[in-house]
Amino acid sequence: MGIADTHAHLCDPAFDPDLDQVLERAKAAGLSAVIAVGENMKDAEKNLALAALYPMVHAAAGLYPTYIDLGLAGKMRDFIRSNKEKLAAIGEVGLDYWIVKEETEREIQREIFRSFIDLSLELNLPLNVHSRSAGRHAVDVLLERAARKVQLHAFDGKVLAAQPAVEAGFFFSIPASIVRSEQKQKLVKKLPLSCLLIETDSPVLGPASRERNEPANAVIAVKAIAELKGIHEAEVMEAVEENVRRLYGTLFS
Numbered sequence: 001m002g003i004a005d006t007h008a009h010l011c012d013p014a015f016d017p018d019l020d021q022v023l024e025r026a027k028a029a030g031l032s033a034v035i036a037v038g039e040n041m042k043d044a045e046k047n048l049a050l051a052a053l054y055p056m057v058h059a060a061a062g063l064y065p066t067y068i069d070l071g072l073a074g075k076m077r078d079f080i081r082s083n084k085e086k087l088a089a090i091g092e093v094g095l096d097y098w099i100v101k102e103e104t105e106r107e108i109q110r111e112i113f114r115s116f117i118d119l120s121l122e123l124n125l126p127l128n129v130h131s132r133s134a135g136r137h138a139v140d141v142l143l144e145r146a147a148r149k150v151q152l153h154a155f156d157g158k159v160l161a162a163q164p165a166v167e168a169g170f171f172f173s174i175p176a177s178i179v180r181s182e183q184k185q186k187l188v189k190k191l192p193l194s195c196l197l198i199e200t201d202s203p204v205l206g207p208a209s210r211e212r213n214e215p216a217n218a219v220i221a222v223k224a225i226a227e228l229k230g231i232h233e234a235e236v237m238e239a240v241e242e243n244v245r246r247l248y249g250t251l252f253s
């Protein structure tokens with residue numbers, strides 16, 4: 001086992017020219033798995049194709065929260081049900097109050113999010129959750145729906161908003177952009193190692209904001225967590241490996 005990048009957009013056209021090399025570099029950096037998340041049906045289909053091609057890639061399927069469309073959400077749920085054996089997670093799904101400001105649209109967003117939480121419980125698949133400017137709200141909906149397997153990706157909320165999620169056994173995936181985010185540094189200092197995962201959100205959220213990010217940069221997040229917590233990198237690696245096993249089961253063993 002090695003590091004798992006638990007949230008990357010390998011289906012992004014930014015990786016079309018050189019995905020082979022990107023994954024070779026990831027392996028060389030010590031990664032053993034990448035969870036390929038998606039935003040829509042096209043991404044979901046591409047992720048399944050990538051997972052069939054590359055053993056280290058595990059596919060996820062979801063509808064990005066800025067799609068305010070119950071019909072599309074229903075089609076995505078059908079797709080997930082019919083491909084559940086091939087999927088590692090449902091994602092990304094969640095809430096985005098940064099883009100969606102209208103209360104009526106936010107209510108539809110919550111309704112769609114609830115439907116994916118219910119599907120996660122029905123199929124016993126982990127949720128890979130986006131919660132931009134809606135950390136507290138996403139946690140509220142997850143708790144109210146009694147979600148069980150949850151990864152909050154690039155959580156931008158306060159430590160106080162994260163606390164009930166920690167108590168519920170949810171996980172927080174930390175991107176390499178932590179090196180330039182005071183909010184994420186604060187979060188990592190306060191959260192227990194037992195709830196942390198590593199992600200990259202490639203091709204975005206890299207250590208430098210304008211450059212293409214890639215899974216190999218997951219090691220930057222490991223290093224940053226070790227420094228912030230004043231512990232050895234090996235201890236962080238061991239903990240996140242164990243956390244991946246707890247959330248994703250035998251997928252990576």
Ligand SMILES: [Zn+2]
Nearest residue numbers: 007037092201
């Ligand atoms: Zn993402």
